[in-house]
Amino acid sequence: MSRIPLHPTREQIELPMVLDCLSDPIRLAIVYQLAQQERVSSELRCGDFSGLGAKSNLAYHFAKLRECGLTQTRIVGTSRMTRLRREDLEARFPGLLDAVIKSAAKDADRLQLLPECEVVDVG
Amino acid sequence: MSRIPLHPTREQIELPMVLDCLSDPIRLAIVYQLAQQERVSSELRCGDFSGLGAKSNLAYHFAKLRECGLTQTRIVGTSRMTRLRREDLEARFPGLLDAVIKSAAKDADRLQLLPECEVVDVG
């Protein structure tokens, strides 16, 4: 396991990479879930998304999200807690993330944003 | 040549396809140019973008833009006039296109939005 997950700095976040990252249905679902959850808790574990695919596939997608600057990941015990980099994204691309999340919400039934599994029950 | 370019209906426009389409630097440059030009003329010819690549490659990218619902193309003589589907996009994904275009404008120097060629001189 790489001990320290690598993140781009705010200025290193690139528009095409962010758009490409968001264009994958699984990654869009992850971002959407993270956004939905924000009022309750800003972070989620990777394992909370096991309904979206195999472990190794999710690790791949989480790495992409992290490397393009959409998410921040920190290690807590054996888990990885991931949250959206809202402030950095808003600074670089004002209004973009909100527009994407609202668009995803509008199409929540077409996009498979909520697979069979229910995500979390936070105390 | 396909005589009638095919376009998705407004409702057929899908978020992941739009984001994927916008994530390619060449297509982003095309969309950006179309947006910049809108005050002068809402349409541009494919040939106006010859600085962005070979003819056949541009035809490929223009087809992608059209098929995902970002642009509308009509035939005028031997030319194809292309414009952004602003109203349809705004109806489906409010604020999204504007956010992308403004973000691209902010990063205009990183992204190669303006290749060697100057685009158009409209009467």
Added chain:
DNA sequence: TCCGATGTTCAATGTTTATTGAACTATTGA
């Protein structure tokens, strides 16, 4: 100190993608 849980990394696979040049089609104007 070992077990179970959580994720990562690797290799392999099949798919999609972008790019190119050549051949082709359609239209305009001489």
Added chain:
DNA sequence: TCAATAGTTCAATAAACATTGAACATCGGA
């Protein structure tokens, strides 16, 4: 009718991408 122009289609190629299972690493708790 012919040539020039605008753009499409095709085949080929190389690169990137998503997906899987197996093996591995790390940490917390019994």
